Amino acid sequence: MFNLNPKVCIENVRNDVLSPFMYLKHANKCLSSPSHKSIGREYVIRALDEFDKFESQSQLLKNLVRKAGLYPYLIKFFSSTKAPDIELLLQLYQSEISPDFVFHSMQAKIYNLLISGKNVVLSAPTSMGKSAIVDSLIASNRFNRLVVVVPTIALIDETRRRIQKNFGRKFQVIHHGSQERRKDRTIYVLTQERVNEREDLQNIDLFVVDEFYKLAFSHEDKSRAISLNIALSKLLSVSKQFYMIGPYIDAMRGMDALQKEYVFVPSDFNTVALNVNEYNIKPNDVASKNSQLKKILETYKGQTIIYCRSQKSIDQVVTSMDYICFDKPSREIKNYYRWLKRFYGSNWCYSRALKLGIGVHHGALPRALQQKTVDLFNKNKIKYLVCTSTLIEGVNTVAENVVIYDNRRANASIDDFTHKNIAGRAGRMNQHLIGNVFCLESLPSREFQSNVVELPLGHQNVETPLNLLAGIQSEHLTDMSRESLSQFDMSSKVPLDLIRKHASYNVLSIESAYSFITELSIEDMKLLSKKKTPDSYNLELLVQFIKILEAGALQKLSLHFEDNDELKNRMAWYIYAESHTDYIRERLKYIYSHREGVQRVSEGTDWEFKIARNIFKHSIPRALMLLQDLLNYQFDQLDIKVVTDFGYLVHIFENSHLPTAFSALEEMGIAIETLEKLVTERVSSSSIETLSRYIRMYYKKSERLHAIDRMFIRLAL
Known part of the structure; x- marks a missing residue:
């Protein structure tokens, strides 16, 4: 029986216990067995990483690279690719992106399925190179309108940059709600929420859903999964073809009910090999974890990601x-x-880390700082990146080593599926053939677990949330679901159209919010509707309403207590601040003067950024839009000629006191502090495209901008 442990075998070659020929013989046997093919590929990858040891067997190794389907490595490792058979092979697997880009066998298989018009659901490891298939489809010129759905704004920007760079001359790239379609050839790069907001998604040739496993309900907030299912329903009704991408799972249930034929491809195709090291340290034994981390970093000198549970x-x-x-x-x-140091202080964790040569990445950071961290890390200007799951979920990094410091995500343990997803960030095709993974705590249970994605859209039953049913297309509703919606429409005081429009909220929350409105006096309703900016009494009413709807988000930041004025005060300070930067500056001045110790100052700073990102930019605008619609509905019911418009308030919070196009540039990675210097009346109403061109033309000449302002602009545009 041949050895099934490539890591042990390559060590034996290194120590002259096993000959290179016998090692490659093991590899060949594995590659010839369907059940051991991935192990065979790992043999080949480890041999390539020790190429010098196999020089005498290079022809045999080259043949095995070919047998493993790892065609890009033929170009990287073998100069004799001009042989007629190899040259023909490379031409056959050449991507549309560029003559220099060659598919491996699994990429080619997926690409050919899609080009033939098939719908594909691909489940594969992180290192498989799934994004290259999307770029090749765009380059094929067979699709005029595409939608790429990604889970986060950080991924919108990463995807936008890549697509804009490669295809910006042929396609208009739409990534923000303020953009209007100008070209027939268009690529939309959107989160699920932005898909649901757009009214111009018609005649789509192909849509792509990245991280499709997020369609399933998890223990976390269901609202985003509901939004993604609603987006999927919308796209299925207007698109000719789809391609869904995600990490390795066993099956997807529910698509069949939607009567769409598709090919499910579960692939363990690996382009890198992993060395997994386990230490079994107790979760709360911080001293031992820190001691082991130090030993790891002293021994392994490559680019290293350190995954942590929280800020x-x-x-x-x-x-x-x-x-x-x-x-x-x-x-x-x-x-x-x-x-x-000037804008955020020297005690803040991000500042302290950078001073040491360490990058920090988490969800509450200003986007410009998130993107700068990744840029510095990928360009090897910093060696260490300490992060939460926000970096792990899709953002491309080039790391040789991954240290899993915590086996948790916030307070919940991570399962084997998530653990593998994090570990998959180690290694990178054509850059780091071997990735090193260090698990400081015990690994999640490896008992047989079937990783099946249950699709709520295709599994409608009595427990399916009504807001999901209200949001999806009529053609995707089952008879039972239609009956549920009909019964709700007859029994509820809230119209179904309002539930549909605000489907990210569950129905009970909307009904509670409507009850709050009906209990207000007509005078209070009119007061709320008339003023552009609220006085203290109006603000009290707004806060009461927001606390009903956004209790979950507010609870995470201890802003949910009914007898607490924290939220009211912060809203008032923010509304009446001259700018976002002025608000942050005042809050940090207070923190530095009232909190003792570096750690407490840093925690306070992070807390303010969480409020600015999660509450100001998301929860408050979302709640205000529902309040506006509920008030207008109630006025209509009472036949009162008053129209509520919270547009100004929503704009302040959603756009951080900036004009809309400037706010979009903040998403693209230009710091708010930089953008505030660029705002003038002349350009404040410009489109994103016009504003981007204007800044690209003049930013180098502007005397108001410093070197770091120019750095952010250069990186973003």
Whole structure:
């Protein structure tokens, strides 16, 4: 029986216990067995990583690379690719992107299925190169209108940059709600919420759903899964073809009920190999975890991601890494650190980390800082990146090593599926053939678990949330669901159209919110509707309403208590602030003068950013839009000629006091502090495209901009 452990075998080759020929013989046997093919590929990948050891057997190794379907590695490792058979092979697997880009066998299989008109659901490891297939489909010129659905705004921007760079001359790339379609050839890059908001999604040739496993309900907030199912329903009704991408799962249930034929491809095709190291340290034994982390970083010198459960854990890890020191920080990093210190203070975890040569990435960071961190890491300007799951979920990084410091996500344990997803960030095709994964705590249970994605859209039953049923297309409703909606429409005081329009809220929350409206006096309703900016009494009413609807989001930040004025005060300070930066500056001034100790100052700073990102930009605008519709509905019911319009307030919170196009540039990675210097009456109503062109033309000449402002603009545009 041949050895099934490539890691042990390559070690034996290294120690001259096993000959290179016998090693490759093991590889060939595995590649010849359907059940051991992925192990055979790992043999080949590990041999390529030790190429010098196999020089005498290079022809045999080349043949095995070919047998494994790892065609890109033929170009990288073998100069003799001009042989007629190899040259023909490379031409056959050449991508539309560029003559230099060659598919591996699984990429080619998926691409050919899609080009033939098939719908495809691909479930494959992180390193498989799924995005290259999307780019090749665009380059094929067979699709005029495409929609790419991604789970986060960070991924919108990463995808937008890649597509804009490669295809911006042929296609209009739409990524923000304020953009109007101008070209027939259009690529939409949107989150599910933005898909649901757009009214111009028609005659779509192909839509792509990235991280499709998020369609299933999880233990987290269901609202995003509901939004994604509604988006899927909408896209299925207007599109000719679909391609769904996600990490490795066993099956997807529910698509059959939607009467769409598709090919499900579960693939374990690996382009890198992983060395997984386990330490079994107890979760709360912080001293042992920090000690082991230090040993790992002293031994493994490559680019390293350190996964943590939360911002608090990140801060603790960064504090423990004070033994790290920058070799020679560049002028760019020195200037960046000075900028951070000026705007956010030296005690903040992000600032302290950068000073040591460590990047920090989590969900509450300003987007410009998130993107700068990834840029510095991918360009090897910093070696260490300490992050939460926001980086793990799709953002492309080039890391040789991944340390899983915590086996949790916030307070919940991560399962084997999520653990593999995090580990999959180690290694990168054509860059790091071997990825090293270090699990400080015990691994999640490896008992047989079937990773099946249950699609709520295709599994409608008595427990299916009514807001999901209200939001999906009529053609996707079952008879039972139609009956449920009909019964609700007859029994509820809230019209179904309002439920449909605000489907991210569950029905009970909307009904509670409507009850709040009906209990107000007509005078109070009119007061709420008339003023552009609220006085203290109006603000009290607004806060009461927001606390009914957004209790979950507010609870995470301890802003949900009925007898607490924190939310009211912050809303007032923000509304009447001159700018977003002025608000943040005042809050940080208060934190630095009232909190003692580096850690507490840093926690306070992160807390303010969480409020700004999660509550100001998301929860408050969402609640105000529902309040506006409920008030107008109630006025209509009472035959009162008053129209509520919270547009100004929504704009302030949603766009951080900036004009709409400027707010879109903040998503693209230009710091708010930089954008505030660029706002003038002349350009404030410009489109994103016009504003981007204007800034690209003049930013180098502007005397108001400093080196770091120009750095953010250069990186974004």
